[in-house]
Amino acid sequence: MSLEKTLYIGPFIHSDSLTTLDIAVNGMIGVDEHGTIAFIRRDMKGKQLPTEPGWEESKIVRLNARHGFFFPGFIDTHIHAPQYPNAGIFGKSTLLDWLETYTFPMESSFREVRQAAKVYNRVVARTLSHGTTTACYYATVHVAATNLLADVCLSRGQRAFVGRVCMDRLSPEYYRDESAESSLRDTEACIEHVRGIDPGFELVSPIITPRFAPSCSDESLKALGKLHQDSGIPCQTHISENKSEIALVKKLFPEAPHYAGVYDEAGLLTSKTILAHAVHLTPEERSLIKTRDAKISHCPASNTALASGCAPVRQLLNEGITVGLGTDVSGGYTCSMLAETREAVMVSRHRSILEDGSDECKLSVEEALYLATRGGAKVVGLEDKIGGFEVGKQWDAQMVTFAEVGETVGGLDQKEGPVEVFGGETYEEKVAKWVYTGDDRNTMAVWVRGRLVHCKEGFKP
Amino acid sequence: MSLEKTLYIGPFIHSDSLTTLDIAVNGMIGVDEHGTIAFIRRDMKGKQLPTEPGWEESKIVRLNARHGFFFPGFIDTHIHAPQYPNAGIFGKSTLLDWLETYTFPMESSFREVRQAAKVYNRVVARTLSHGTTTACYYATVHVAATNLLADVCLSRGQRAFVGRVCMDRLSPEYYRDESAESSLRDTEACIEHVRGIDPGFELVSPIITPRFAPSCSDESLKALGKLHQDSGIPCQTHISENKSEIALVKKLFPEAPHYAGVYDEAGLLTSKTILAHAVHLTPEERSLIKTRDAKISHCPASNTALASGCAPVRQLLNEGITVGLGTDVSGGYTCSMLAETREAVMVSRHRSILEDGSDECKLSVEEALYLATRGGAKVVGLEDKIGGFEVGKQWDAQMVTFAEVGETVGGLDQKEGPVEVFGGETYEEKVAKWVYTGDDRNTMAVWVRGRLVHCKEGFKP
Incomplete structure (x- = not known):
């Protein structure tokens, strides 16, 4: 299996202990040809790409910080x-x-x-x-x-x-x-x-x-x-x-x-x-x-x-x-x-x-x-390979998305999925809303070992 | 308020007691200009329309018996x-x-x-x-x-x-x-x-x-x-x-x-x-x-x-x-x-x-x-007006739809909604699947007092 090297740019969230989430709002994760995480950056705010030698030609999957996060599968x-x-x-x-x-x-x-x-x-x-x-x-x-x-x-x-x-x-x-x-x-x-x-x-x-x-x-x-x-x-x-x-x-x-x-x-x-x-x-x-x-x-x-x-x-x-x-x-x-x-x-x-x-x-x-x-x-005995985002682990991940409710009094775009973000929420609250009110409509794309295995209509990888 | 007289043709289901559902697979419900149920027919199988004098020019909303049912709002x-x-x-x-x-x-x-x-x-x-x-x-x-x-x-x-x-x-x-x-x-x-x-x-x-x-x-x-x-x-x-x-x-x-x-x-x-x-x-x-x-x-x-x-x-x-x-x-x-x-x-x-x-x-x-x-x-004290389908009640209803899973090994049409019907289910089982696994994607259209107040993209009234 050989994949395109890919930079996943946007917020990523994963567990860093039983009780706490690690939330990197301005993140970037580089995934190599084998679907393995090669490097992780946590502060990409305002930085120019490419920031990594050898990754100039990589594919880029970008997620606006206001519209979701990458999360482990x-x-x-x-x-x-x-x-x-x-x-x-x-x-x-x-x-x-x-x-x-x-x-x-x-x-x-x-x-x-x-x-x-x-x-x-x-x-x-x-x-x-x-x-x-x-x-x-x-x-x-x-x-x-x-x-x-x-x-x-x-x-x-x-x-x-x-x-x-x-x-x-x-x-x-x-x-x-x-x-x-x-x-x-x-x-x-x-x-x-x-x-x-x-x-x-x-x-x-x-x-x-x-x-x-x-x-x-x-x-x-x-x-x-x-x-x-x-x-x-x-x-x-x-x-x-x-x-x-x-x-x-x-x-x-x-x-x-x-x-x-x-x-x-x-x-x-x-x-x-x-x-x-x-x-x-x-x-x-x-x-x-x-x-x-x-x-x-x-x-x-x-x-x-x-x-x-x-x-x-x-x-x-x-x-x-x-x-x-x-x-x-x-x-x-x-x-x-x-x-x-x-x-x-x-x-x-x-x-x-x-x-x-x-x-x-x-x-x-x-x-x-x-x-x-x-x-x-x-x-399942795979804690060295999956379950979170660390260098050396495999890219088993999902892109979670939601749209902010507009300022206007318009209708409902059902494609956006059921999670309703009104604008003042912290990331912790967005995660709670996802868990309590979200569904598969909020899962825009899914990867296993770096391979795109599912995406919603309209996803541009 | 004056509405088009409408014939809702297809299965309808509502409670006829605390413990039982009334399931009319070959139903037709006529709703008048005021959003009131004017008549109900239970056996339309093979019948030609119009069957009601004075309803020849009515609008028709038809639902294939395999693909869902009308249910009270x-x-x-x-x-x-x-x-x-x-x-x-x-x-x-x-x-x-x-x-x-x-x-x-x-x-x-x-x-x-x-x-x-x-x-x-x-x-x-x-x-x-x-x-x-x-x-x-x-x-x-x-x-x-x-x-x-x-x-x-x-x-x-x-x-x-x-x-x-x-x-x-x-x-x-x-x-x-x-x-x-x-x-x-x-x-x-x-x-x-x-x-x-x-x-x-x-x-x-x-x-x-x-x-x-x-x-x-x-x-x-x-x-x-x-x-x-x-x-x-x-x-x-x-x-x-x-x-x-x-x-x-x-x-x-x-x-x-x-x-x-x-x-x-x-x-x-x-x-x-x-x-x-x-x-x-x-x-x-x-x-x-x-x-x-x-x-x-x-x-x-x-x-x-x-x-x-x-x-x-x-x-x-x-x-x-x-x-x-x-x-x-x-x-x-x-x-x-x-x-x-x-x-x-x-x-x-x-x-x-x-x-x-x-x-x-x-x-x-x-x-x-x-x-x-x-x-x-x-x-809410409106048991004479809403909650089920009877003549004289108002048409507060939803059209519930689902698609059958195909015989082929193809992918997933997410527009169909989450309820998975494999073909052998009874109507009681379809209702149970709707309650346990369904969501708003299975609610194709919604009426209050006969007025269409919500529908999914693609609904042709």
């Missing part, structure tokens, strides 16, 4: 790509009946590659349009459809982890792995496919994906754990989302100390493990997860929609556990990580209500954005 | 128009500090009519674009700015209740009524202005608006109560949003039996009273409110954002109290009633979590839509 650490057509459809179900009623029938339709092509192209295009530059996908049990998802991510340029779902028990007859052996074999087939299309896993990586403990036999969990340990390929699964689910795990694994222990005993709880949800973990489980350095994907919209509970994010963070955000489509209703960031703030307010008004529970906008970028980068 | 029963520029800006504040930090400084800027013109034009244009055909506005203390809001609603064609805010104590020096007398006098001036521009209050009505008990002296509450009783003009205020606020009311009104009693004793608790929030009412208060037939505006996004609590909507409904929805901009972050409808569903899930998984608390999509339309109509 979002990292969605938990999304079920095949469930996308069900987004927004739940009734009043909770986890276990929702799986039976909506999820398994939809996922089973991916035996048809044509269905996979239709849905997966749409999911990847749509999540890119929302600024998701990295996604951890659950696919289905089907090898061909899963491989197609990897192909789509690579061709559309989205950084992705793609997992064939393993489920050899307690699953419907019409949708399951035949055996622990076939589950392992099919998982290996998908890994080999990704190795074929992206040998260094530079953009797309396989990920070992036991659905969750109840749908995997002991034998299958152990085989997948061994594969995880031997290959170093990451793994992802669910944990402690819902109280009935936890009771089911207790019944199915009577000898395990707890839910987290089931994964640990199978060799599936390591620093390369992503655990989705973690709403109801016990102190012992949190301590084990911390010891193993396993990562947690917090899915607030899903917590709410399925009435699972409010994950105690502040407690997890205080105990030193790594947390990112996931949309959990379609347990979550939205594939927008911006909406999910807002939901993280909102669910933390509900956690505060649960804890009698505790202020400590509340996540700020800055903290939620950290989880959506830096936190997610750590969850 | 939303009724926002609680929105602070001047706070719109603050939407999304809270920090981690709760009610009382939020008022001091963000709200009062913003509202005080409406002493400048130019500020009012800029913001109010935008609020009305924007809420119309979200399908809000009726809004209950709080303005500010300023007479000129409040009158301007009424003018803007009338000229842009939004049905509205416009209230000058009364606050003669416990308010900052820089932003308050001088006295109970001036508060009453200024309120009467605003009422006279509206009477001047819309004598029958056909589209725009004044509404008496004591901010909330803590910011009104006894004298002022009583004077406003007398005005309410004598004039029959409706009133709106806040109640029991936040525990510190309730404690403050107890301290300020030591002799009142409770918060609701403060309003009742002043003559402000009647069947024409809209009470916003009602998160923490006691059984005695609910019983009094039921007896007086006062109405409640539930503001779920605000409940969450300010961590006020989760209003017990199911309980209110079970007890026979009338409930509608309000965005409560900018305690609520969004001016979209569609988003607020979703938030009502979500907050009911959190109420369920608070009540140990109670299924009964959960509002369905259908119930939330009822609250946003029929419920709101009852709250």
